Amino acid sequence: MIALPERRTQQILFFDADDTLWENNIYFERAIASFISYLDHREHTPEEVREHLNHCERRTIAAYGYGLRSFRQSLVTCFEQLSSAPVTAERHARIVSFAQSIADQEIELMPAVAETLADLASRHQLLMVTKGDPTEQRDKLERSGLAPHFSAVEVLYEKHESAYRVLVEGHGCEPARTWMIGNSPRSDINPALAAGLNAVFIPHDFTWVLEHETVDQAAPGQILLELPTFADLSSHF
Numbered sequence: 001m002i003a004l005p006e007r008r009t010q011q012i013l014f015f016d017a018d019d020t021l022w023e024n025n026i027y028f029e030r031a032i033a034s035f036i037s038y039l040d041h042r043e044h045t046p047e048e049v050r051e052h053l054n055h056c057e058r059r060t061i062a063a064y065g066y067g068l069r070s071f072r073q074s075l076v077t078c079f080e081q082l083s084s085a086p087v088t089a090e091r092h093a094r095i096v097s098f099a100q101s102i103a104d105q106e107i108e109l110m111p112a113v114a115e116t117l118a119d120l121a122s123r124h125q126l127l128m129v130t131k132g133d134p135t136e137q138r139d140k141l142e143r144s145g146l147a148p149h150f151s152a153v154e155v156l157y158e159k160h161e162s163a164y165r166v167l168v169e170g171h172g173c174e175p176a177r178t179w180m181i182g183n184s185p186r187s188d189i190n191p192a193l194a195a196g197l198n199a200v201f202i203p204h205d206f207t208w209v210l211e212h213e214t215v216d217q218a219a220p221g222q223i224l225l226e227l228p229t230f231a232d233l234s235s236h237f
């Protein structure tokens with residue numbers, strides 16, 4: 001007989017949003033695929049164009065932060081730098097439409113998220129901790145219908161170790177009872193562990209390439225769980 005994991009009581013659970021609560025990166029991947037075929041480069045392969053777009057995105061994000069406006073800017077910059085054709089008003093409109101297709105998406109929750117969050121909220125304190133454009137992220141939360149489960153919503157500029165420390169301090173969280181739950185090793189798991197929190201890694205098959213990183217080990221006294229699905233949270237918390 002397999003022993004069930006012991007459920008912890010009264011924990012503080014921080015939830016990532018994009019690709020943890022709802023789909024996000026798949027829409028970007030589709031938009032990027034459309035952009036690459038529109039660019040239709042004669043010399044660079046699609047992989048090379050993608051590589052250059054990643055480079056443009058890193059630079060835009062460093063200057064303007066995450067969000068659709070940055071993504072739109074990255075597409076325009078990438079086109080300007082790789083195409084011999086000028087960015088006419090018509091081409092600009094076309095490029096912008098690839099980013100707009102993402103904004104027009106309905107919120108698509110990951111499997112079992114609605115019922116699992118409702119269950120967890122009955123026993124624990126839940127906070128949403130995401131990064132990106134605050135207006136875009138809060139709008140997605142509203143449309144998701146999940147807002148009532150969270151006691152607080154934090155949209156950070158970047159999810160690094162010091163941001164987690166400020167968050168824990170600001171909300172008076174006890175690190176030993178606090179968990180960061182998400183799909184990104186780079187933004188959710190590693191910096192939260194570095195800040196002394198516990199973490200739950202729920203991998204997503206299509207995590208954004210800029211979020212890839214090797215998952216760190218938990219230090220003694222901290223716990224890192226890796227769960228295959230969101231619904232598995234209910235067995236541990």
Ligand SMILES: [Mg+2]
Nearest residue numbers: 016018019183
């Ligand atoms: Mg995420």
